[in-house]
Amino acid sequence: MIADRYDAFFLDLDGVVYVGDRQTNGAASALDRLRSMGKDIRFLTNNPTDGSEIVRRLKELGIEAKEEEVVTSGTATARVLADRGIGPVWVLGHGGLRKAMTDAKLSLAEAPPCEAVVVGWDDDVTLGQIRRAALAIRQGALFVATNEDPTYPSSEGILSGVGVVVDALIAGSGTRPLSVGKPWTAMFEQARRTLAPGKRAVMIGDTPYVDVLGAHRAGIDAILMGSAETYPGKLDFRNPDGRIDKLGDLFDDAISMGVWDSPTYPWPESVEPGVAGVVLDESGRVLLMRRSDNGRWGIPSGHVEPGETVQTAVVREIREETGLEVEVEELIGLYSDPVSQVITYPDSRICHFVTSCFLCRVMGGSLITSGPETLDAGFFDPHDLPEPLMSMHPRWLADALAPSGRPFVR
Ligand SMILES: [Mg+2]
The missing domain is CATH 3.90.79.10 (Nucleoside Triphosphate Pyrophosphohydrolase)
Structure with missing residues (x-):
């Protein structure tokens, strides 16, 4: 079974562990079983918030998790900025993202001047703020995107995501952001650094161009959960190494992994x-x-x-x-x-x-x-x-x- 092939399981949340306010089919019991086998578990979500909010949300679904097992695009962005010694930071994002920044000892600015503009999700972001942020970037502030997901699924339908604000700032500033969330590699690298050396990790996600592409860029095997389409090229980074319908399939002896040969070049956009x-x-x-x-x-x-x-x-x-x-x-x-x-x-x-x-x-x-x-x-x-x-x-x-x-x- 697939569970035997790896020591660490990196799990996307939305679409893999939960959908809206419900856990996916058998998610909690599959996670319990992985833990009882001594596997490391990390939760990798592009949701630009802090770890404690994710732990609370998982607990509401009956899933126990520790904050140090959670890597969000918010905590990952804070780590990237802290490692670079950047501050003060102007955050276009809600309280969870701000908390992720202050948890990493970054100083926050309420407006320019700032050394970085960080884009997460804020329901109340205004065109006036976007204009000021674009000007700050033109004047030298580092432009940082927690992620570039254009949309995300919800019970109301497909909703606009962080990428919509990022695109507005790209247009206004003429600059592309340093992008942290999946499908870029920072979250995978941060999760991998928390494992003991030599542990074999695999990513499980439901979005080929986010979870699978990001894992492959980081040199990590990837399993696609669900029925998303695959891509025609044999070497396409968005094609997974394996496919499952639910987390419980990790323990099914009839389901095996294929082999995706990692090319030697980076994946072009x-x-x-x-x-x-x-x-x-x-x-x-x-x-x-x-x-x-x-x-x-x-x-x-x-x-x-x-x-x-x-x-x-x-x-x-x-x-x-x-x-x-x-x-x-x-x-x-x-x-x-x-x-x-x-x-x-x-x-x-x-x-x-x-x-x-x-x-x-x-x-x-x-x-x-x-x-x-x-x-x-x-x-x-x-x-x-x-x-x-x-x-x-x-x-x-x-x-x-x-x-x-x-x-x-x-
Ligand atoms: Mg997902």
Whole structure:
């Protein structure tokens, strides 16, 4: 049975332990049985409140829990901020979130100035507060989201969640938040730190893109409870290692776990069209620029903007990045390998690029060797390239110089 495979069980609350004010089918007795087997239990909820409120709520359902077994997006956010030594903090959230902050010895501000704006849930948040918070973020305050769940289920129907206020602040501040709750890894890492070394943990949740994705990002196996859809890609981080209908299924010998192979790349939020250009001069040397964001040498590359063909996009990117006017000669290949084409940006956005790579010839212009995105630039003998290179470019350059004359699809 699945219960034998793990030493620690990380449980989502809403949809797994309870729905509204009722425990799920057999939840209390399944938890008792896990405890009697000596298993560690942790409750991981995106509800941005403090641990004592969750303990009280579980007790009302007949489930005993200790506060140190509870990780909420509120307590996790407080820990992240306390570890960074940040304060004072302006909290757009109700009393439980404020308590989580003061429990972690953070100082609270009732308005800007503040070092961080923390978004949780507050029924009374106003557009005036959102405007002031957006301005504070533009003026340098750290933007922190307890979670980004757009909605949550309730007895009244699907209700708006914290993500609605977070989206308003993203729009107003032009900044993305440091996001703490599932599907990011902070709550899983905090829960794992409370276990003895070597303990095998598994996450049980009812939402693939929150519980399963977050566990897999943190390198933890994940079981999906309920009938939520799965995703077509075999390596999709949102697909679980196992599936159950109720917590009691953990003790059913007929139900087993599958194996989800963890890929080596982070899970991207979006797939985007990209372009890149191998630019040769008349003596066959290749144009490389050293990027200021990661210090690596690479060929010019960028996004396709709305309304552009890939050819006009690559010509524009090369002009903007290097000052050179080029003509597209031919398509070298179309590249989508996630190992090298999933890019994490400094603001934590993660994109998977599908890049059209073209062979180009210089027609005019003059080479700019430094700029906001460029530390250096020049033409190099393809057999004597500078280091370090962007990881995918040796393959692209080899394809560009290969004699086959056929576009590569990788
Ligand atoms: Mg849930």
